[in-house]
Amino acid sequence: AQSVAQPEDQVNVAEGNPLTVKCTYSVSGNPYLFWYVQYPNRGLQFLLKYITGDNLVKGSYGFEAEFNKSQTSFHLKKPSALVSDSALYFCAVPYAAGNKLTFGGGTRVLVKP
């Protein structure tokens, strides 16, 4: 079964420091991986996805993610975090037919001034 795991419930980082949100995956076949962000009481916003090709994927709001096949990871990164990046981040992977998504448990990011 396709699945993703986010090992950290919360990540705290100082503004201006690098931000990393971890995601590991377990899939059969080609891995297609997604990152979404959710601000309080809002829907999810798409950040980026990995389909194939370059292992470094660039997305919205200055975020990027690195696909690592040997470590089965797809960590989200931002070189310099902003207070406004404080939100809940989800990693997801499609399963079965019909483009259904299964999500990790989410990682709350708190960026302190």
Place this chain on the structure above:
Amino acid sequence: DGGITQSPKYLFRKEGQNVTLSCEQNLNHDAMYWYRQDPGQGLRLIYYSQIVNDFQKGDIAEGYSVSREKKESFPLTVTSAQKNPTAFYLCASSIDPSSGRRISETDTQYFGPGTRLTVL
């Protein structure tokens, strides 16, 4: 949140009542989805529809029902059979048929702003 709207934003229900959550999209997307989000958990799929007049159960369909009479609309009814309905409900859609492709695992889903349902 793009071209997907959900209403109401907040909904209160008494036990034993059915309630219907609205989801509308103007993105010309074929596929639409309903997810449930509980605190500390990721999203779980309730129902999905790939085309008008067709829909499929997701992982937690018990106590819910849907219809897809129009391409733009995918309402979700939370019935009295749903034992723990208090949650945040998110609607999503994907794929524009003008792309000429069928739905695939690489398609991005776009989400509405959500409806928070509370059972009193």
